[in-house]
Amino acid sequence: MTIHKEGRKLLFWLLIILTALNYALYYYFPSQEVLLNVVLLVSVVFYVIILQFFRNPFVPVRNDDGMVYAPADGKVVVIEEVVEDEFFKDRRKQVSIFMSPFNVHVNRSPITGIVEFFKYHPGKYLVAWHPKSSTENERTTMVIKGTDGTKLLVRQIAGALARRIKWYVDAGSPLQQCGEYGFIKFGSRVDVFLPLDAEVLVHMDQKTKGGRTPIARLKS
Known part of the structure; x- marks a missing residue:
């Protein structure tokens, strides 16, 4: 530690x-x-x-093809099918993890791959569990292209207390599965947008550990 x-x-x-x-x-x-x-x-x-x-805490990097690991410590607050309209512009499975001020706030890559798209959005500071926080709050959007071509979108979202999002990547950066890519100071949330055929392995209100808890299995 x-x-x-x-x-x-x-x-x-x-x-x-x-x-x-x-x-x-x-x-x-x-x-x-x-x-x-x-x-x-x-x-x-x-x-x-x-x-x-x-x-x-120390979290070893992985190379677990087909598995998607939690990008953050926290609690699962959203599991639903939604329209992702910033990058994919189609329907995806969304899994959201809320981080309280008592959680570790390191953000980790759920898969190994290359950052295909990255954008920072200034915005509001609604409470992180507010339905509009993922589109109106300060946030970053990162799309990772996996080694098999699968693409995931990961979004850091600032909350009412978290007013400083940090990231250490940009478009073209390589990412190792479970490797650190960012940090959010104080309470916040991370969304992961999965392909529709991905098998979600977590349930609502489940506690997760960043880089340790598998949240989904991708279709091979």
Whole structure:
């Protein structure tokens, strides 16, 4: 387990600020033991919460042809057939995973392939489970062409708290299955659009682990 690079600077400055705050209170109010203890406890708990948000567990890359792995830790909130009208412009199976502030927020590629299309969309910050969040929120759209020619669309979606999406790929970038391609700070959501003949392996409200939970099997 390591700390993700997106959180290192924030955690450093947060530690400095909290340490300075507690030192100042101790210096100016040395006799207020209850207050000092409460503030110290709250500071430690708050720092641990932020620290765990940026944890980055080791996940080995895979080469599991035909399987689609979860792009994120979280809970399955959508499984339905929809019209994907940005790239494919046809019907697809959508599987959406909601990430709470307590989940790991590293985003991982569900298959091995090449990024055929990538686009960033500025937008609103509706709650991530809102039906319109996938089309109106700040988001990225990435289409991966697998080694067998199958194409998947993966969409990072910012939520009410997540106002900074990070990505480390562009059109033409190679991706390894379960390898990291992005990060979303605080609560958010990731959508995966599958071919209609894909077999969905998860169910509503199921908990997923990014790069570890198989969410679908592609038709060979």
